[in-house]
Amino acid sequence: MASIRELHTQLICKERSAVEITQEALDRIQLLEPQLHSFLCVTAEQALDQARQVDAKIAAGEEIDLLAGIPIGIKDNMCTKGIRTTCASKILENFVPPYESTVTQKLKAAGAVMVGKTNLDEFAMGSSTENSAYQVTANPWDVSRVPGGSSGGSASAVAAQECVVALGSDTGGSIRQPASFCGVVGMKPTYGLVSRYGLVAFASSLDQIGPFGRTVEDTAILLNAIAGYDPNDATSLKVQIPDYLKALQPDLQPRGRIKIGVIKETFGEGLDPVVEQTITKAIDQLQTLGAEIHVVSCPRFRYGLPTYYIIAPSEASANLARYDGVKYGIRVPDAENLLDMYKKTRAAGFGAEVKRRIMLGTYALSAGYYDAYYLKAQKVRTLIKQDFENAFKQVDVLVCPTAPTTAFKAGEKTEDPLSMYLGDLMTIPVSLAGLPGMSIPCGFDESGLPIGLQLIGKVLREDQLFQVAYAYEQSTPWHLRSPQIKSAANP
Ligand code: GLN
Numbered sequence: 084m085a086s087i088r089e090l091h092t093q094l095i096c097k098e099r100s101a102v103e104i105t106q107e108a109l110d111r112i113q114l115l116e117p118q119l120h121s122f123l124c125v126t127a128e129q130a131l132d133q134a135r136q137v138d139a140k141i142a143a144g145e146e147i148d149l150l151a152g153i154p155i156g157i158k159d160n161m162c163t164k165g166i167r168t169t170c171a172s173k174i175l176e177n178f179v180p181p182y183e184s185t186v187t188q189k190l191k192a193a194g195a196v197m198v199g200k201t202n203l204d205e206f207a208m209g210s211s212t213e214n215s216a217y218q219v220t221a222n223p224w225d226v227s228r229v230p231g232g233s234s235g236g237s238a239s240a241v242a243a244q245e246c247v248v249a250l251g252s253d254t255g256g257s258i259r260q261p262a263s264f265c266g267v268v269g270m271k272p273t274y275g276l277v278s279r280y281g282l283v284a285f286a287s288s289l290d291q292i293g294p295f296g297r298t299v300e301d302t303a304i305l306l307n308a309i310a311g312y313d314p315n316d317a318t319s320l321k322v323q324i325p326d327y328l329k330a331l332q333p334d335l336q337p338r339g340r341i342k343i344g345v346i347k348e349t350f351g352e353g354l355d356p357v358v359e360q361t362i363t364k365a366i367d368q369l370q371t372l373g374a375e376i377h378v379v380s381c382p383r384f385r386y387g388l389p390t391y392y393i394i395a396p397s398e399a400s401a402n403l404a405r406y407d408g409v410k411y412g413i414r415v416p417d418a419e420n421l422l423d424m425y426k427k428t429r430a431a432g433f434g435a436e437v438k439r440r441i442m443l444g445t446y447a448l449s450a451g452y453y454d455a456y457y458l459k460a461q462k463v464r465t466l467i468k469q470d471f472e473n474a475f476k477q478v479d480v481l482v483c484p485t486a487p488t489t490a491f492k493a494g495e496k497t498e499d500p501l502s503m504y505l506g507d508l509m510t511i512p513v514s515l516a517g518l519p520g521m522s523i524p525c526g527f528d529e530s531g532l533p534i535g536l537q538l539i540g541k542v543l544r545e546d547q548l549f550q551v552a553y554a555y556e557q558s559t560p561w562h563l564r565s566p567q568i569k570s571a572a573n574p
Contacts, residue, residue: 084108084244087153087301094141094152101134101141101152101196108154108198112245115568118226120218121240123159125199126166130154133196140194149304151194156240156249159200160207161292162281163187170283171215172205174432175412184281185316186250186292186309193308198246201236205434206403207257207285209233210506213497214436221493222264223566224532228490231261234295238265241295243568248305249295254286255391256485256510258293259522263485263535266524266564268302268552269295271510273543274517275320277306278313286398287318289391289514298562299523299553303327306545322543330546331553336373341551343369344379344478349509355488361526361534362484365555369482372554377478381470386463387512392504393447393460394515399437400444406432439500468516475541480551483509485522485535513539521548524561533561 084107085093093099109127116122137152157163160170162180169175187197204214212220212235220235222228223243230239234251238261241249251258253271262269270293277292284290294305307327313319335341345366350359370376408414408428415431418424433441447456474481486506496503513520519542522535536555540548556562 084111084154084247086298087149087247087304090153090247091149094147097141101137102131104152105130105134105154105196105198108246112198115243115245118221118568119223119239119243119245120220121201121236121243121245122156122199123169123171123202123217123236124167126197129166130196130198133194137194137196148193150190150308153195153248154198154246155190155195156199156201156237156246157187157197158203158234158237158249158251160203160252160283161187161250162283163197163200166200168200168283169217170206171203171217172432172434172437173216173413174406174428178412182281185278185313187281189309195308201234201240201249203236204233205437206283206399207233207252207254208399208436208440210256210260210503211496212236213493214434216434219493222490223568224266225490225530226568227492228532229264229493231264231486231490233257235261237295238262238267238269241265241267241297242566244565248301250292250309251295252282252290252292253514254289254395255514256507258295259485259510259520259535259537260507262295262522264490264533266533266561266566267295267297268299268521268523269293270302270306270521270545270548271514271519272306272310272545273320273519275318276310276543276545278316278319280313280315284402286395287402288398289395299549299556300328300331303331303549325546327546327549330549332550333554333557334373335551335554340373340375341480341547342377342478343374343551344377344474344481346384346474346481346483347378347380348382348384349483353487353505353508354484357528358484358488358534362536365525365536366482368559369551369555372558374551379474379477379481381474381512383463383466383470384512387467387515388504388508390460390463390467390515391511392443393456394464396440396444397447397457398444400441400448403437403441436500464515467512471516471518479541479544480547481539483537483539485509485537489528489532489534509537518542519545519548521552523552523556525559526561
C-alpha cells in the first residue's frame with residue numbers, strides 16, 4: 084500500500100477511488116490473515132460504506148481530509164459503536180459498545196476507513212500478543228516469531244500493509260516495542276495529549292493511545308488527527324496542538340543544533356550485541372546529520388520495571404473490578420448466588436496473565452502492604468521522573484534501544500513471565516514519567532529481523548521527536564524494506 088500522501092493524491096486526482104483503495108486493503112487482509120492473524124475482526128462492509136461516502140464527497144467536489152479514504156486498523160481495546168470490542172478477552176466476548184471512543188470518532192469524522200479491529204494481549208497485558216484469548220498474531224518478518232505486544236495486531240498489520248496506519252495503546256511500551264519488533268514507526272504521545280475516552284482501561288495513570296505507520300510522515304498525520312483536548316477525559320490536556328507535519332524537515336540543523344542524549348544505563352548487560360551495535364550506528368548517523376551527542380545518566384531508570392509491576396497491576400486490579408458478570412460481557416449461568424456468579428464469571432472470563440495481575444495488584448493495595456509496595460512505588464516513580472527532568476536540562480531528546488532484543492520465537496517466553504516482563508525495561512520508565520516516546524526502524528539483525536531506536540522527548544515535545552525521526556529516516560534505507568510474507572498464493 085502506498086503512503087497516506089500518495090493515496091491522497093491519487094484520490095483527489097481521481098486516479099483511484101476510495102473503494103478501490105479499501106478493496107486493496109481487504110484483499111491483502113484476506114490473503115495474509117491465514118498466516119498473520121493480526122485482526123480479531125474485519126469490518127469489510129462498514130469499510131466499503133465509509134469509502135463510498137468519501138468517493139461521493141470527491142465526486143461532489145468537496146475538499147477531503149488527508150486521512151479520508153485511508154485504510155486503518157484499530158486495536159480492539161478502543162470502543163467502536165455497534166462493533167464488538169473484546170480487548171482480546173473472553174469476558175468481553177459479546178460486548179458491543181453503545182458509544183464510540185473519541186479517537187475513532189475523530190478518525191471517522193476525517194473520513195478514515197476502519198478495516199478492522201486488531202489483536203492484542205488480553206486487556207493490553209503482555210509483550211507478545213500471545214495473551215490474546217482468541218489467536219496468536221505472527222510477526223510478518225518471520226511468522227514463527229511474535230510481533231511484540233500488546234499492540235501486536237496493529238504493528239503486524241501495518242508492517243504487512245494490511246492497512247496503511249493503525250492505532251495502538253501503550254501503558255508500558257505496547258506501541259513502541261511491537262513497532263520495534265515489526266520494523267514500523269510507533270509513537271506513545273505525552274500522557275494526556277490523546278483522549279482515553281472509550282479506551283478500555285488497564286492502568287489509567289499510564290494508558291495512552293498512539294499511532295503506528297510505516298513512515299514518520301504517516302505517523303505524524305495520524306497523530307495530528309487524534310491529538311487534542313477532550314472534555315470526556317479528565318486527564319486530557321488543554322493545550323494548543325501544533326501541526327506535527329511542520330516538524331518534518333530533512334535537515335536537523337536549521338533550528339539550531341539539536342542536542343541528543345544517549346542514556347548510559349540502557350547499554351551493557353542484557354542488551355543483545357547486535358542491537359547495541361545497530362543503535363550505536365544510528366547515534367553516529369544522528370551526529371552526521373548535525374545533532375550534538377551527549378552521554379547522560381538516568382540512574383533510577385532500572386527501577387522502572389519493578390515500580391511499574393506494582394503500579395500497573397494495582398490500577399488494573401481496580402479497573403477490572405467492573406467485570407462482574409452484571410454490567411458488561413459474559414455471565415456464567417449456573418451460579419448459586421451473587422458471589423458465586425462473580426467468582427465463576429471472572430474465573431471463566433479472565434486469562435492467566437490478567438488473573439496474575441489482579442492478584443498482584445490486590446495484594447499491593449491491601450491494607451497491610453499499601454505503604455510498603457504501592458506508596459513506595461509511587462515515590463520511586465517521582466524519582467524516575469526527576470532523572471528525566473535532569474537529563475532534559477542538558478539535552479532536547481533522549482535516545483536508547485526500544486527493546487533489548489529483536490522479536491523472539493512464539494512460545495519462547497510464555498512459561499516465564501519474568502523474562503517476558505524484562506523486555507519492557509527500556510520503554511517503561513518513559514511511561515512512568517508520562518513523556519512522549521517513539522520507536523523508529525534503525526536496522527536489521529543477521530536473521531533479517533528489525534531493530535528499533537527509541538526517541539524520548541520532553542513533555543509535549545512530540546514535534547522534536549518527529550524532527551529527529553524524520554531526518555534520520557530520510558537519510559537511511561530501513562523504512563524502504565518490506566517483509567516477504569509467505570502465503571498460499573505466494574509460497
Ligand atoms: N508489556 C507491558 C505489560 O505487559 C506493557 C503493556 C502495555 O503497554 N499495555 O504490562
